[in-house]
Amino acid sequence: MEFVTEQISDFTDFTRGKQLADLLQHQYGVVLKIWVSGDGKRIALCIGTKERYGELLTFDRICNSGLLQPPTYLDRSLQQPSGSVGLADLFYLQDRNGFQWAALVLQNGRVEFWKCKDGMSTWELMHTCELCNSLRGRVTSVCTNGTIIVWCEERPATSTNSVSSVCRYCICKRSLELSQYGVILGGLKIVLHDCPSYRLFFNVASEGVFMVPAASAPGTVSGLLLIWLPKEDILSVSAPSHGLIHSQKLTLGGSDFKTVVLRSIGLLSFTGIHEIHNVALSSCGGLLLMDKSGRLSIVYPTGTQTQICHLEASKALGTKVSMQALDSLLALFFDRVLYLVNLNTGKLVQKIVLTVDELIFLDCFGGGDISFLGKNGIYMVKRATGPKNYGQHYVNNAELSLEEMIFEEACSYYQRRSLSGTRLTVEKLKKEGTFQAPIMLSTVLQNYLKHKRVKGLGQEPCSKLLSIMVDELQSYSSLEELKSCVVNANESDITSFCEELVDQELGRLLRSDIDRGNLVYLNMIFCTFPREAWEAVKSNLQLQSNGAGSLSARATSDVWKTVVGQGDIASQESLVNGVFPVFELICHSLYRFRPKWLPKFVTLTQQHICGSWNYGSKDRPDRIPLYKRALSVLPKREYNSTTTLEVSEMEVELLLCSQRPKAVMQAIKILIDLKKWSRVIEVAQTCSQISPLLRKDIFTFLLTEVSQHRNLDNYSDQLWALCPEDMSAPEIINIVLKNIPSSNQPLLPFPVRNEDQLSIGLLSPLLIAAFKQRSMLCDQYAATLESPSFPPPTPPRDHCIIPRTCTEPALHVLIQQEILPRTTSLPDIKTDSAL
Structure with a gap:
């Protein structure tokens, strides 16, 4: 396959394109560093002298619709009264709403977040903050993936020791969240402290942070490459000349670099001093490394590495080398030649001679071909098109x-x-x-x-x-x-069209794999079209209620798995961010439009889960109980609120539909707080039939309530009927005595009776019934022990009839083998044989 380069922009479609072209051709000023966004639409240049930073200039591609107003550029002077301020790095980011952001990280730790309005090159400073906690901290390298920021911070040396002066850096991180309202930075967390200087590279494809030793790193550790995976919080130590050395889980307060090195102290003498000439990220999630000898290899997030090829050091290292890897193709540029190498075989695919001395590869990991920025424009490396006339071989294929x-x-x-x-x-x-x-x-x-x-x-x-x-x-x-x-519909038909549209969209999503993007889209549908979404839920699940009060559905097992899925994100963090799983969205619609169906729906869903998955399987999607997930959508109970009673009653129904002991006891406690005493007895009678242990817990809890107040006296007969058969009268008395409220009244010979006190007359039927039940059990045990058939009689023994052909020696053999009983008499046998 032949490749060619094609120019896709000559900077005329950029704002201030003539100035950009002049700067890149070094007609005036010195360009210290260039940043290009992943889509190639935004370019930033830092100009000045080699000794001092001067100014930051930005250039944006002009939209097809044109600019409605004069653009404002993200231009910033880096000159301060105290001197120039170094720019550590610049990042082009994008928030969830598609707005473009630019993060400027200065070497003194200050970060400026600029936001670009959609469709215009108008930048606005939105937020300024400090990365470092210490005012004396200095940022030497920084990287980000849009959700976290990781940087290498230099701190003042605490002593004159040579080791302390070199290992005065630390690797820190902060969480980052961009929204239309501003920027939210999390607290500072130290990943690695007391380490030498490292250059940081964040590969979004593998979510791994590669730490390459800087030029100032001492020779003993210059050959150690660190790889940190933020999600697993695992730090791997690798050596370009040795491979993976070891991996470890980071501690809560950050790991010490000296402790990490001590684990591999024996291999430091074999790694040697490794001078890295150039590095670049690859689309497979790894890091490309080229050393001074011209050896090119790729290091994977696991710490392992693979050598790709070996270039001639005299040719490769004479000028600056730029490289980038996309899929199985590696692009190398030096000495005005672009080399295309196959990563799988390490063989040269093609050489393309260019007319530029330097170029910058653009980020093409989001899709597309390899593209780069030169002094005359932006170019793309693409496959050459085939012939227009179709031959016979081409027709067949x-x-x-x-x-x-x-x-x-x-x-x-x-x-x-x-x-x-x-x-x-x-x-x-x-x-x-x-x-x-x-x-x-x-x-x-x-x-x-x-x-x-x-x-x-x-x-x-x-x-x-x-x-x-x-x-x-x-x-x-x-x-x-x-x-x-x-x-195109009018106002009279828009309602019916929206109902059908929401119904089809919901049906499509329920029959597909729900990822994060689809889940956000589904939340937007339920929020924008609440009633239409509820009708779509009834239609797709075919929810129906019969006259007996039960709920039925005719959805397939795959649809139920989608409904109950995403249980791992049914957490407080997801609910705060406003992204609800499918089950929670349906429960919210039920509570809003048909609240009486909500407990029945939870029961129905639980039945389908038990029929589709093994109850003890680890792959069950309901790791969080369904009744708890349904409870999470209910509004919070407020003091003296009109909806508090409705919410409490719904909580009781959801707790009872689970039929779990703890949930049932929690429901009874809520009913007692609401002072619904008849409902308390009704729930106690119904749930006592679930298990004997739950019946005993319910009776003990209600007996405690009887000991403390008189609200259940009218239901004493129904309550005493719940007494377990194995509970004795002394146990009942002990429970009552432990829970009777203490009285502060003085002891009198004839105390005045308090209406709230528990009377013996109220407990006497319970004690008599418990005593009779205990006596009946004792009588049954005694009758069993005194029965003439206890223990059972020994069954009679049957004598074996021996054939007449048996002889006396054979009989002894049978007796020794315990086949015949030893009571067999030999004289009778002899008499028979004599006859």
Whole structure:
């Protein structure tokens, strides 16, 4: 496959494009550093002298719609009265709403967050904060993935010791959240302290932070490469000349670098001094390393490494080397030549001679081809197109090639819109057998099928692909038609169209894998169209209530798994962020539009779960009990609120439908707080039949309440009937005495009777019944022991009849083997034989 370079921009489509081209050609000023956004639409330059930073300039690509007002640039002077302020790094970020941000991290620890208005090159300073807790801290290297910021901070040396002066750095992190209202930074956490200086690189594909020793690192540790995985909080130590050394879990307060090195002190003498010439991130999640000898290798997040090739040091290291890896292709640039190398084989694929001395590769990990920035514009490395005339060999393989191209384009479309950093490949798309982004693939097919008939092919191309996608294409085609009807409908028809649209969207989502993006989209549907979403839930689950008060549904097991799924995100953090799982969304709709169905729905869902999954399986989606997930959607009870009674009654129903002992006892406590005494007795009578242990717990708890107040006296007969058979009168008296409220009245010979005190007359029926029950049990035991048939009589022994042919020696053998009883008499045998 032949590759060519194509210019996609000559800077005329950028704001201040002429000034940008002049700066890149070094016509005036010295460009110290260049930053380019991943999509290539925003460029930032830091100009000045080699000794001092001067000014930061930004250039943005002009939108097709044009600018409605004069743009304001993110230009910032780095000159201060006390001297120039060093710029540690600059990052282009994007929030959940699609707005572009720029984070400027200065070397003194100050961070400035700038926001760009959509469609215009208008930047506005939104937030300024300090990364370091210490005013004397200095940032030497920083990286981010949009959710956390990790930096290497230099701190003043505490002593004149040479080791302390070198290991005066620490690796720190803060959480980061961008929203339309501002920036939220979490607290500072130390990952590694008392370490030498490191350069940090964050690979979004693997969510790993690679720490490469800086030039100032001592020779003994210059060969140690650290890899930190924030999600697992695991730190791996690797040596470019040795491979993985060891991995360890970080401690809560951060790990000490000396402790990490001591574990590998024996291998330090073998690693040697390793001078790294250049580094770059790869789309597979690893880090590309090239040392002074020209050896090029890739280090993976696990700490393992693979050597790719070995370049001639005299040619490779004479000038600055730029490199980037995308999938299985590696692009290397030095000495005005772009080398394309196969990462799997290490062989040279092609050499392309360029007219630039330096270039900067753009971030293409989100999808697309390898592209780079030169002094004359932005270029893309793409595959050369084939001949326009179709030969016989091409005709036979055209359909297969077109299918491969469509699959690759589908992966590119999906990857650009994916919330995950995991790279999607064609092999993974085919292996899973499902299209995670069928609407994107349908768009590709729609654009391609405009030219269904290709000369020389005869039949309609991509017939196999169309047969796979026919159902999804029809579904999405009808959905797109419905959306267009909603846009063009009048006010009288908009309601019916919205109901049908929400019904189809909900049905599609319930029959697919719910990821984070689909879950946010589903929350938006329930929030925007609450009543339509409720009708769609009834329609897709086919919820019906019969006259007996029970609820039924006719959904498939896959739909139920989707409904109950996402139990791992049903936490307080997710609920605070406003992203509810599917089960919680349905429960919220039930509570709003049909509250009496909510406990029945929880019971119905539990029945379907028990029928679909093994109750003790670890893969069950209901790791959090369903009644607790349903309780989380109820509004909080407020003091003297009109809705407090309704919420409390709903809590009781949800607790009772679980039939769990702790939940039942909690429901009874809520009813007692509400002073619904008749309902307390009713629940006690019903739930006492679940298990004997629960019956004893309920009776003991209610007996405690009887000891403290007189509100249950009218229900004493029903309460005494719940007394367990194995509970004796002394046990009852002990429970009552422990829970009777203490009286502060003085002892009198004839004390005045208090109406709230428990009387013996009230307890006497219970004590008499317990005594009689105990006596009956004792009588039954005595009758069993005194029975003439106890112990049972010994069964009679049956004598064996020996055949007449048996002789005396054979008889002794049978007796020794215990086949015949020893009571067998030999004289009788002899007499018979004599006859």
